[in-house]
Amino acid sequence: MINVFNNQPVWQKSGLWLLAGFLLTLSSCHKEADDVSPKTAATSNQNGTVDNWILENMRDVYYWNDKIPANPDTTLSPSDFFDSILYKFDETLRPDGDRFSWIQESADDLTASLSGQTKTTGMEFTLYLRSSGSTDVIAQVLYVLPNSPAAQAGLKRGDIISKVNGQSITTTNYESLLFSDASTYTYGLAQLNNQSLVDTDVTKTVNTAVYQENPVFLDSVYTIGSKTIGYLVYNQFVPAPNGSQGTEYDNQVDAIFSKFKSKGVNELVLDLRYNPGGYTSSSANLASLIGKGVDASKLYFREEWNATLTPYLQKEYGSDFFLQKFSTKAQNIGGNLSRVFVLTTDHTASASELIINGLRPYMTVTTIGTTTYGKNVGSITITDDSGKIKWGMQPIVFKSYNSLGQSDYATGFKPSVEVEEPITLYPLGDTRDALLGTAIGQITGTVASSRVGATQNSLKALGSSIQRKAGGSQMIRPLKHFSL
Template structure:
C-alpha cells in the first residue's frame, strides 16, 4: 500500500511506470563477479542500461557507482528531472526485489484488495481522505464490506493528514483499522464506523465487471478492465493465460448476445503486457486481421541491429490476431472511459485502434505513455534487484506516435468531488462516465448530468501508483514473428 508523497504525485506516477509494452522478460547474463555490493550491482545496472535503454546515448559519461542502486539508477535516466521536457524519461523504474516486481506485473501483491485515490479533505490542504475506487471480489476488503465510494478518513484511529497519510497507509502492515466519513447535509463528517482489514498476498483478477445492456435497438457490452495481465502469477515469475482466456470468453458471450456497441472502461488501467493488449484490440478492431499492423516498435541502434540479425527485417511490426470471438464486424466505433490513471498499454489500445475505427474517449486526459519497457533481472539470481527501463517507442499503423501529452477526451466527464457528492457503483447507468457513454450511444440520459457533479478537484495520489512501476505498464512479452 505504498503511496507517493503529496506534491510529487504528478511526477512520480509517471516516473515509476513503464507501460509494460516491452517485448519480453529478459534475464541478464551481465552479472558481476564477487559480492553484490552497491558498486557491483550498479555496474550490472549500467551495463544493461548501456545495452538496452532506449536513450542509451544519453547516459552520463561519468557516474557515481557508490550510490545505493535505487538512487544510482535514476541518475542514468534521460532528462529525468526536467519537467519542461515532455519527451524525457518519466517511466523507467527499479525495484529491490526482482521476484516481487515480476509478481506484481502479473497482478499479485500484498494488499487489502481495494484501490483508492487520495484527496485533500478541504481547501486548507491539510486533512486527507482516501476514496475507494473499487474492491476486488473475494479480497479482505470485500469481506469487510468496503465498497466503491467509501471515504476513509482515519487509519488505526488517526485522522489522515498530509503529514501522516504516507506512514499510515504505506506501513506494509498485516492489518489496518479504517475509520470512515460520510456526507451529512453536504458536509463530510467523521462517523464512528470502523472496519479491520487484513493485508494478504492476493491475486487480482483484471476483469472487475462485464455485462450487457439492451436499450432500444442497441446491445451494449461493458467491461471494467484494470490491468493487462495474461494469467495467474507462478512462483518463478511467469504466469498462465487464464485471464487472456477469460477475455476470449467475455467476448464470445458478447458475440452470442449480438453486442453492437462497446464501452471499454480503462479508467483505472495503468497498463500491462502487450500480448494481452493485442488480444483485446484484436477482439474489438473493425476490418482487421493478422496482416494489419497493430503497432510498431523503435529500439536503440544496438538492440535494433541484434534483432534485425536474429529475426529479420520487420520484427518490430506487431500485427493483430485473427479471433473467432471477435465482435469488430458488428462495431463501427468503440467508447473508452479514461482518466489520468489510464496509461501505457491502455493508450496502446486507443492508438492502435484509431486507424481502423472511430475511438471515442470519455473522461479526462490520459497519462501519455508512448514508450515501453522490458523487465531485466539477473539470470543467476545473485543480484536480487530488478529494473524496468524504457527500451522502445511505439507508433500505430499510420505512424502516429506523438501522444506524450496524453489523449484528450472526446467528451470530458470527471468523477464527482467526493467531498460533496457520493459515487455510483461501476456498471450503474447513472454513473457519470458510463452514463455519458450510454447517452452518446443511444441519445438517452439515464440521469441528468448536473454541472455540480463535474469536478476540477484532482487526486493528490492513488494506491494504483504503488503497483509495480506505478502501474504505468507497457511491457512487451511478445517474441518477434511468433
C-alpha cells in the same frame, strides 16, 4: 541469466525480459531510507558488482543510451546509481526525457507484482484534500477486489476513509498511514451529509494478504431499444496469474466477447478508467476482439528501439521483431461495430492508451472521462537468474507508433466527452455511474454535450493507490528468451 559467451551483447546476458513501463511517483522505486553510516569496502565492492551489471545492460538497451554519463560513480547504492545514469525528464531542458524507468531490490517481487500478485488489503482509492485550503485528506474507495480482505470487511466503492488507526489523515501523514507495511489497518469512515463530509463512528478493520488480482473485473450487456451494448471493466493487461505461462485471463476476455457476439452486441463500452497498463500481448488480444476489419495481417503497433540495438535485432530477428500485429479472432465483434467508447481517467495509461492509439486507424474511438496519463514508451524487466544479483530493473527501451505512424499522446488523450467522477460513486456497471451513463447517453443520443459533469467534484485530488500498483503505466511485452 548470465551466460559465458563474452562476445555476445550484454542485453542477451540479462535473462528475463518483459516490456513494461512505469510505477508512478507515489511509490517511486521502493527506495530504501538513506543510510548515512560510513560505507565499508565490502559494501562498495558489492555496490560495484550490481552497478556494473546495471551499467552494462543500460548501455545496450536503454532508449537514451547515448545520454548515459561516461564515467558514473559505481560506489553508489544500486538504486541511487540507477537514478544517476537516467536521462531524466525536465519540462524545459529535457522535454523528451525519461519519466518512467525504475529499479527494484527484489526481482521476484517485481515479476510477481507485474502479474497482479501483491500483498494488499484488496482495494484501490483516490486521495483528496478534504476541503479547499485544508491539510486534511480523505481516501475514497474506487473498487474492491472480490473475496479480498477489504471485501470481507464490508468496504465498497464510494466509501470515504478519513481516519486510519484512529488518526485523521493529513497531507503530512497519509503516506505513513495508508502505505505502511502494517498487516492490519482500522479505517474510520466519513459520509457526505448535505454536501459536507462528516466523520462517523463506523470503522472497518482490514488485514493484508497476498492476493492474485484477476484483471477481468466485470462485464454486462444492456439492451436499450435497437442498441445491444457490451460493457467490460478491465483493470490491468495481464494474460495469466503469477507463475503461469498460460493465457488464462486472456481466455476469459475471449469468452466474454464470444458471449457479446452471441447476444448481438452492436455497441461497446470499454472501461479502462482504472487500468494503468500491462502486457502488450493482452492489449493486442483485446484490440483483436474489437477492431473492425482486423486480422493477423494488420499492424496494431510498431516499436522504435535505440540506434545501437536496432541493427542487431533487425539482423537476428527481422523486421517482425518490432511489429505487433493483430490476431485473427473468431470472437471479434468488429463487424457489428462502427465505433468503440473507452472510459478514461488519468489512471488510464500505457497499454490502455495503446488500445486507443492502435484502434484509431481502424474505427472511431470515443473517449469519455478525463485526460489519460500519457505514456507512449515501454520498458523491459531485466533480471539475473543466476542468483548472484537479486535486483530487477525496468528501463525504457522503445517508443510505440500505430499503423499510421502516430505516437502523439505523450501528454495523454484528451476526452472526446469530458466527465469527472463525482464524490458520490455508484457501483461499476450501474447505469447511474457518471462515465458509463454518459457513454450510454452518447449511444442512445440522449447526451450530446462534449463536457458533462466536469465540475461535479470540487475536491482537489492528491493521487491514488493505483499509482503504486506494479504494472502502473506499464507496457509489458510477453516474456522472451533470445537464443544464441
